[in-house]
Amino acid sequence: MSKSAFSRRGVLKSGALAGTGLALPTIFTASSAAAFTNNPTGSSVTLGFNVPQTGPYADEGADELRAYQLAVEHLNGGGDGGMMNTFSSKELQGNGILGKEVKFVTGDTQTKSDAARASAKSMIEKDGAVMITGGSSSGVAIAVQGLCQEAGVIFMAGLTHSNDTTGKDKKANGFRHFFNGYMSGAALAPVLKNLYGTDRNAYHLTADYTWGWTQEESIAAATEALGWNTVEKVRTPLAATDFSSYIAPVLNSGADVLVLNHYGGNMVNSLTNAVQFGLREKVVNGKNFEIVVPLYSRLMAKGAGANVKGIHGSTNWHWSLQDEGSQAFVRSFGTKYGFPPSQAAHTVYCQTLLYADAVQRAGSFNPCAVVEALEDYEFDGLGNGKTLYRGEDHQCFKDVLVVRGKENPTSEFDLLEVVEVTPAAQVTYPADHPMFAGGALGSCNSGA
Amino acid sequence: MDAILLQILNGLDKGSAYALIALGLTLIFGTLGVVNFAHGALFMIGAFCAVTVQRILNLSYEVVDETQKDFLGNPLKVKTSYVESWFGPEMGGAIIDWAVPIAILFAIPIMILIGFVMERGLIKHFYKREHADQILVTFGLAIVLQEVIKYFYGANPIQTASPEALSGVANVGALFGTEIFYPVWRIVYFFFSVVIIGGIFSFLQFTTFGMVVRAGMADRETVGLLGINIDRRFTIMFGIAAAVAGLAGVMYTPINSPNYHMGMDFLVLSFVVVVVGGMGSLPGAVLAGFMLGILEAFASMNEIKSILPGIDQIIIYVVAIIILLTRPRGLMGRKGVMEE
Numbered sequence: 001m002s003k004s005a006f007s008r009r010g011v012l013k014s015g016a017l018a019g020t021g022l023a024l025p026t027i028f029t030a031s032s033a034a035a036f037t038n039n040p041t042g043s044s045v046t047l048g049f050n051v052p053q054t055g056p057y058a059d060e061g062a063d064e065l066r067a068y069q070l071a072v073e074h075l076n077g078g079g080d081g082g083m084m085n086t087f088s089s090k091e092l093q094g095n096g097i098l099g100k101e102v103k104f105v106t107g108d109t110q111t112k113s114d115a116a117r118a119s120a121k122s123m124i125e126k127d128g129a130v131m132i133t134g135g136s137s138s139g140v141a142i143a144v145q146g147l148c149q150e151a152g153v154i155f156m157a158g159l160t161h162s163n164d165t166t167g168k169d170k171k172a173n174g175f176r177h178f179f180n181g182y183m184s185g186a187a188l189a190p191v192l193k194n195l196y197g198t199d200r201n202a203y204h205l206t207a208d209y210t211w212g213w214t215q216e217e218s219i220a221a222a223t224e225a226l227g228w229n230t231v232e233k234v235r236t237p238l239a240a241t242d243f244s245s246y247i248a249p250v251l252n253s254g255a256d257v258l259v260l261n262h263y264g265g266n267m268v269n270s271l272t273n274a275v276q277f278g279l280r281e282k283v284v285n286g287k288n289f290e291i292v293v294p295l296y297s298r299l300m301a302k303g304a305g306a307n308v309k310g311i312h313g314s315t316n317w318h319w320s321l322q323d324e325g326s327q328a329f330v331r332s333f334g335t336k337y338g339f340p341p342s343q344a345a346h347t348v349y350c351q352t353l354l355y356a357d358a359v360q361r362a363g364s365f366n367p368c369a370v371v372e373a374l375e376d377y378e379f380d381g382l383g384n385g386k387t388l389y390r391g392e393d394h395q396c397f398k399d400v401l402v403v404r405g406k407e408n409p410t411s412e413f414d415l416l417e418v419v420e421v422t423p424a425a426q427v428t429y430p431a432d433h434p435m436f437a438g439g440a441l442g443s444c445n446s447g448a
Numbered sequence: 449m450d451a452i453l454l455q456i457l458n459g460l461d462k463g464s465a466y467a468l469i470a471l472g473l474t475l476i477f478g479t480l481g482v483v484n485f486a487h488g489a490l491f492m493i494g495a496f497c498a499v500t501v502q503r504i505l506n507l508s509y510e511v512v513d514e515t516q517k518d519f520l521g522n523p524l525k526v527k528t529s530y531v532e533s534w535f536g537p538e539m540g541g542a543i544i545d546w547a548v549p550i551a552i553l554f555a556i557p558i559m560i561l562i563g564f565v566m567e568r569g570l571i572k573h574f575y576k577r578e579h580a581d582q583i584l585v586t587f588g589l590a591i592v593l594q595e596v597i598k599y600f601y602g603a604n605p606i607q608t609a610s611p612e613a614l615s616g617v618a619n620v621g622a623l624f625g626t627e628i629f630y631p632v633w634r635i636v637y638f639f640f641s642v643v644i645i646g647g648i649f650s651f652l653q654f655t656t657f658g659m660v661v662r663a664g665m666a667d668r669e670t671v672g673l674l675g676i677n678i679d680r681r682f683t684i685m686f687g688i689a690a691a692v693a694g695l696a697g698v699m700y701t702p703i704n705s706p707n708y709h710m711g712m713d714f715l716v717l718s719f720v721v722v723v724v725g726g727m728g729s730l731p732g733a734v735l736a737g738f739m740l741g742i743l744e745a746f747a748s749m750n751e752i753k754s755i756l757p758g759i760d761q762i763i764i765y766v767v768a769i770i771i772l773l774t775r776p777r778g779l780m781g782r783k784g785v786m787e788e
Contacts, residue, residue, distance in 0.1 A: 056709060058603035232750060237761050241704055241713045242462060244634070245748035245760070248454045251629070253750075268605045269704045276631040276703070278617035303705050305607030319519060331520060340519045413519060 036366045037152035037447030038130045044101040045365065047072070047352070048129030050120050050144060051158065053108040056265050057136040059299055060344045064134060064158055065106065066337055067345035071352035074332075075102045082332035086325040086381035087353060091360040098359060109135060113143035120144045124151050130365050131156060133351050136344060138162030138211040145174035152447020154367050156351035159344045161263075161295055163214035166395035167436035172444040173367055175374055175394045177354065178347045179427070181215035182435055184294045184314040185222030187400040187422035191312060196257065196290055198227035203255035205246055205270055207262050208235040215261045217435060219294050223259075231255040236266070243270040247277050256284040258291045267293060268303035275307040296403055299342050301415045308405030308415060315401045317346040317383050318418055326383040340413050350382045354389070368444040386424065392431035393441065397424050450621065453628055455745040457620060461634040461703075463741025464641035468696035469714055470721040470733035471645060472689035478665045478728040479682040482571055483579050485586040488715030489593040490690045493562060494555050494697025495706035496597055498608050501551035505531050505544045546611045548702055555694045563690025567683050590711065598708040610636075610702035633702050640699050644692060645734055651688075652730070661685055665728070720768045726781025736779055740764050 040046070049068045052061035073079045077094035084092050096102050105127040107119025116135065123129040132148050133156040135141040141160035148155035149171040157165060157176040161184070166176050202223055206216040212235070220230050231253050236246050247270070250258055258279060262270045274280075274291055282289035296313035319330045319340035329349065333341040341349075354374065362369035375391030384398035402420040409415055429436070469491055476484045508527040516524035532540030543550070570589060574582045609615065610633040618635060621628030652658035664671045664678040671678050697706070704710070721740055725732030746752060747763035759766075771779065 054598075054603075056603060056707070058598070234750065234753075239713070241710065244703075245455065245458050245462070245745040248458050248745070249451065249748070249750050251454065252451050265605055265707060265709075268607075272607075272705060273703075276615075276617075276633065278629050278631070281617075299604055303605035303607055303707075305609060305705070307607075334520045410516065410524070411518065 035446070035448055036368075038124065038128045040100055040128070040130055040365055042100075044103045045097055046127055046129050047102060047104045047355075048107060048120065048123035048127065048132040048134075049104055049348075050107040050109055050116060050123065050132055050134040051348075052111045052136050052140075053106070055109075055111040057111045060136045060159065060297070060342065061109070061134075063299065063342045063345045064136070064348045067333065067341060067349040068104065068133075068352060070333060070336060071349045072102050072104055075352070075356050079336070080328075080332050083325050083329050083349065083353060083382055086328050087357070088380040089357045089361070091357050092353070097356045098363070098365070102356070105129060107134075109137075109140050109144075111137050111140060113139050116140040116144050117147050120147050121151070124148075124153055129153065131355055131370075133348060133355070134158045135160055138165055139209060141165050141176075142169045142210065145169065145171050149173045149442070149445055152367060152445045154355060154370050156348075156355050158348045158351070160211075161215065162211040163218065163435050164210050164439075166393045167214070168438035170393050170395075170436075170439050170441050172371060172394075172442045175351070175354075175389065175396075177351050177396045179314075179316045179398075179400050180395070181211070181218035181294070182429055182433070183400050183427040184215065185218035186427040186429075187314050187402050187420075188219070188292070188294060188312065189222040189226055190422075190426075191402045191420055192223065192292065193226045195312070196287075200226075200228045200257050200287070200290075201231045201253075201255045201285070202228050202257040202259050203231045203250050203253055204233040204259045204261055205243065205250075206233060206235050207238055207266050209238055211263065212261045214435065215294055216259075219259055219261065219292075221435070228257070236262070236270070238266065240266065241269055243273040244277070246270070247273045247279070250274075250279065251277065251282070254284065256287050256289050258289070260291065260293050262293075263295055263297070264300055265303070267295075267297075267300055271304045271307050271311070280310075296416060297343065298413070298415055299344075301405060302412070309407050311405045312419065313403055315343050315403050315416070317343045318401055318403060318416060319346075319413070320416075320418060321383060321401075323383060323385070325381045329383060346383060353382070354379070367446045371444040385421075388424070390431065393436065397428050399424050400427050450626055450628055451749065453621065453624065453626075454630070455749060456742060457628070457630050457634075459742025459745035460738060461638045461741070462744060463738035464638045465696055465700055465714065466718060466721045466741050467734045467737025468641050468644060469693055469718040470725065470737045471648060471730060472693040472696075473718055473722050474725070474728060474730050474733040475648070475685055475689040475692070477722070478730070479661060479685045480567075480571070480575065482575065483582050483586070484571070485583050485715065486566065486590040486593065487586075487689075487693055488711030488713075488718065489590040490559065490562070490693035490711070491697040491700075491714055492594060492597065492706070492708065492711030494559060494694030495608075495701045495710060496601060496697075497555035497558055497694060498548050498551040498698045498701040499601065499606050499706060501554050502544075502547040502608055505529070505547050505550070507531075509533075548608060548610055548698065551698050552695060555698045556691050559691040559694030560687040562694075563687035564683065566690070567686040571686075572683075590715070594708045594711060601708065603708060605705035605707040607705045608701035615702070637699050637703065641696070644695060648688070648692065649730070657681065657684075717764060720764055724768050724771050724778055726778030728782055729778065729780040732778055732780030740767065743767055 051064045074082045074084050105123050109116035120132050131154045135158040138160040141157045145155045155174040163181045206212040260270050279289050293313040296315045301308045358370045358373035362373040374389050377389045380386045387398035400422045403416040404419050406417045473487050508529040510525040512523050513526045514523045518524045614632045617629040618632050620630045721736045725736030747760040
């Protein structure tokens with residue numbers, strides 16, 4: 001019988017030592033710099049602002065950048081504090097985020113998914129950005145959101161209106177403050193019913209990409225629920241500039257409403273062409289022909305000039321709102337830059353403050369802690385009334401504005417007037433609504 | 449029937465822009481042998497000449513109105529244009545209203561000058577280089593020009609309206625005993641392009657200058673041997689081609705609000721038009737311009753799209769492929785052009 005080389009005491013000693021040795025790195029990891037992607041260890045924290053600085057949405061990108069710079073100034077204690085003073089959460093003290101000075105880097109999305117992903121990747125890997133935010137296109141937002149999920153950083157979406165951003169393409173690390181196509185439909189439908197009745201024939205011209213498709217689906221569903229008939233849904237190439245050959249068939253289609261699911265340059269041109277063809281003076285089926293632009297932007301309305309007069313649409317926010325938060329933001333932005341902010345500027349300013357506040361409340365920059373702090377978070381004072389960041393899909397639910405092109409503008413900024421503030425309850429939908437089905441939020445990724 | 453007539457009209461006005469740009473491209477290629485990818489940028493600069501004239505006419509001074517407030521609650525600064533204060537509200541308003549037609553007078557010398565500077569300053573150094581080099585340098589120039597415009601005018605479209613009197617619709621169908629309403633300005637654009645195209649053809653056909661240019665296009669070397677300074681004439685033709693593109697741009701502004709990228713939107717299509725028409729053939733460029741405009745309009749009809757979905761986006765290229773397969777020199781191409 002051979003005697004074992006291992007004694008009971010020896011095994012216990014070795015086991016205890018090995019256990020301690022194995023446990024040590026775990027203990028250190030929990031509080032170490034490598035706990036999550038780009039954990040800020042110095043006296044500052046870097047945010048990445050990824051906006052279109054070139055390309056067709058460069059003006060919107062420039063306005064977003066102005067708002068980001070203003071938000072950073074306010075977070076670091078500069079300026080008049082803007083909406084930090086009206087924000088329902090009082091965690092932000094003007095001493096940065098968790099006492100760290102806020103710094104930022106910028107990237108150019110060029111309104112192209114690949115360029116946006118490349119600039120976001122560079123800001124995460126080279127500049128150490130702990131959060132990425134921005135964008136003026138749903139295609140870009142969805143692409144960057146996916147990248148941030150993989151990289152383990154938070155993505156606070158800018159101007160993106162497609163249902164898919166918080167629908168089939170939603171991600172646990174991504175959050176959207178801006179409204180979406182469904183909400184536009186839900187807000188517009190009652191107003192359209194009051195204005196134009198329930199017996200209408202609608203003709204849709206739709207930009208042929210993710211945002212256009214989801215908006216067309218949302219508006220058609222909302223108007224059909226009113227009793228309207230959808231005569232035709234025509235997809236137009238995103239690169240189209242002259243829409244006359246798409247407008248001409250509308251004249252003989254029997255339609256009495258034209259819905260333009262277009263944004264940006266597409267919207268300016270299609271609306272201009274529709275007005276040129278005399279649609280607004282046309283009478284069909286004994287009714288005045290009407291045009292609807294479901295998603296309005298003041299910057300784009302400027303390009304369409306007098307053509308927007310009297311035409312209804314929806315927006316996320318407008319500078320003429322009289323609540324405390326909106327007024328504080330307009331005063332702060334207007335004093336610094338000399339003109340009122342756009343809805344794109346408003347949403348990105350809110351997103352920056354909401355992120356900073358979430359970090360402050362969580363006491364950590366860890367993306368998973370931030371996700372937890374933002375999920376089902378209710379707040380007020382940021383210009384849209386009481387707002388909920390729903391945990392199930394990371395979509396903000398708040399009031400939506402129905403607006404109309406102003407008949408007699410008093411200045412170059414006074415292009416739209418608010419017709420109705422649609423309450424949040426009216427635009428809220430269940431998280432498993434068919435228009436938003438097909439994707440899963442998944443779990444947060446901290447990059448650890 | 450009405451729908452077909454409507455799309456023919458639509459095709460003619462779309463074709464007007466294609467024909468005018470393609471005409472200029474062909475003039476430059478036929479005379480100087482240069483493939484000018486900056487031609488779309490010249491169209492865009494022409495459009496911004498109209499924007500500039502509109503801005504000049506709207507130059508104004510500010511008067512503080514204590515009774516009104518701006519968005520920050522400060523007294524509103526009310527703008528009054530100098531033109532209106534000099535000529536009175538009625539006359540001044542009418543001058544501002546006619547900014548686009550007035551811009552034609554402004555654009556002609558500006559565009560000729562830009563054409564001269566472009567040709568003498570850059571393009572002449574590339575006459576003896578490969579076509580690929582010419583394409584690269586002119587394409588680079590186009591990008592530079594559009595970035596310059598974006599720097600000064602921004603990226604968003606700028607509304608430039610037609611005169612009030614020409615902004616409605618006209619019943620074109622009355623000619624055929626039916627009712628077809630079509631935008632007046634688009635009809636004006638079509639006739640404007642017919643006049644410009646007619647003017648260029650007459651200039652080349654009935655003047656001595658034009659005769660020399662045509663001779664130079666056919667055989668540059670022999671014309672040079674006769675002691676004629678053909679280079680100087682070709683430079684002038686470059687200026688004229690630039691002016692044609694510029695005028696097409698000026699008149700296009702009420703149709704679609706101009707932006708810095710509009711030249712690129714037309715460039716590729718215009719090259720297809722030139723290739724389909726036949727490299728170096730002026731009548732070919734005009735014919736192909738109108739033909740492709742009409743085909744594009746018909747391809748956008750719902751009846752056609754229901755049979756061939758997406759045909760509206762590729763029709764021009766499909767036709768180009770068919771024509772080049774059956775007639776490799778294009779519709780009216782000359783033997784020997786770009787074949788050496």
